[in-house]
Amino acid sequence: MLPTIKWDNGKIIMVDQRKLPGEEVYVECTDHNQVAEAIETMVIRGAPAIGVAAAYGVALGIMGLDEKDNLEERFDQIYRRLERTRPTARNLFWALERMKRAFFRERDRDLKKLQKAMLQEALDIEMEDVETNRRIGKWGRTLVKDDQTILTHCNAGTLATAGYGTALGVIRAAFEEGKKIQVYADETRPFLQGARLTCWELEKDSIPVVLIADNMAGYLMKKGEVSLVITGADRIAQNGDTANKIGTYTVAVLAREHNLPFYVAAPMSTIDFTLRDGNQIPIEERDPDELKWIGDVCLSPSRIEVRNPAFDVTPAEYITAIITENGIARPPFQKSLQELRKNKA
């Protein structure tokens, strides 16, 4: 399996997720601006992976400083550049805040030691993310039974994290313990994370996967061909309202209509305990051309107006459980998420 992102002797290397699965191309970043651009242009995507990238971006930024620099001023510039890359994923801000705490903890040491400490913090964030996902998988696999068919939307796999995945981590863990499962992957327009990334990951792991268009999930549920739904998350409010890839809300409505469990798998770092509910989660609207063009084919008349929200919010009432590394939260999430937060402390 390709590493989504890795540190390599002064630079970070990411597989270009815009080009998978057709081409396996790597992007190298040697400063924080390049990392910011990679996040903005979706070379790397997926809330936990964006968090890891941002952490490395801060580390690269600090490593580029010298003794003459005003450290706090430059840190602030680096922080703000990375902070404005994408608005929705909580993990971006979580990772930046963690790097900020490391910076203020270490800034009085000499620059070389500060730089080393900042890199170590980013390396830790990456390593912990894989471990977190494995724990999510262990909890989550208890919710999956033998012979079940699992629908997932977007890509919440290795490529969306530092490794193993959240929603796909649960699927992997169930598969690894020998459960006979089959996955339906929504293609996930417009960026096609399901068709391009989820299918590619699952095929590599020999997990049976069938690709469908986003608009086919309802048909399959009505025919009784879906047992449960698992998706990732970009930001979860304290009441459990969950922002995730556009279309997730529709899948959740369909799941409830067909009495199917709808699970969200995400690390605690995706939960934004400062937000009362999902109405406060900012939703990014992206370039219309993402919807209009595939390769050099324009899918519509070229001047047509387009809406391109990248995320939607699924109200907590549609969510059966939220699977985290600290355990499984059930409604009311206001209470259960706080309890899991304490488990961590």
Added chain:
Amino acid sequence: MLPTIKWDNGKIIMVDQRKLPGEEVYVECTDHNQVAEAIETMVIRGAPAIGVAAAYGVALGIMGLDEKDNLEERFDQIYRRLERTRPTARNLFWALERMKRAFFRERDRDLKKLQKAMLQEALDIEMEDVETNRRIGKWGRTLVKDDQTILTHCNAGTLATAGYGTALGVIRAAFEEGKKIQVYADETRPFLQGARLTCWELEKDSIPVVLIADNMAGYLMKKGEVSLVITGADRIAQNGDTANKIGTYTVAVLAREHNLPFYVAAPMSTIDFTLRDGNQIPIEERDPDELKWIGDVCLSPSRIEVRNPAFDVTPAEYITAIITENGIARPPFQKSLQELRKNKA
């Protein structure tokens, strides 16, 4: 506006809908096999347009016969070839049955007269379809208010009919009487009838249209940006259960979840009074490559398994009203559709 299909001195001409809006290419058919292939490969699509094409296909088939042929045997071959092109759209079978009645009414006349009568029947079917759609539009526009935003799925417009459209006919009629409306067009994967055809038609008529991915409709409904939904239909059972383009069922579930009216616009010829409910409607599954490829871009790993149902069935309970040329049917449809049927007689 391009004609979807027209008779031209011994051949029928169709705009190749697989290539719109990028290229305006015409396909000419001089025998019924070519027409059957054009229907199978979706050069022409949309239930009423398929019906018109099939009628012309029969006419071309009969026009290709000579005195030595066993007329009934050859008619039967032609009929069966066209009948097996696509299984779901009721209008295909309706048009073939009507051509069959014309054949048995006229077969004892000399061959030239029979041929002329068969062509006239096909020309009548085409002409009547446009008139039917205008009547659907007149009924339907009463359901649309000023300043409303209408979501439509797939293309039920000029290109899906002999002209004017069913769902888009209602939209056109509301627009023509000066109502200020805006349309959201689902792109409609995998064949992209919304992005390619609906946007193109509405732009030509200067009707404001905004393109969205299929998975964005729920987001917009939740934000209060959709007033009502209108779609076409491929086959309606006597109880009102409606087969239409894959994804229609999902839109209907979303509409009910958000308390929005969900209207179906279709000619009486789409209603299959022989079917008790939608479970009996055959659903076509098409070539996986329609989902995997766009132009020369493969969207997923090439060997991935795919499901590609072309239609789904929306149960009558999700449908607010069915708009036909004979009037507007409201639940219970079992009763109201039969009443509209009598209006016609």
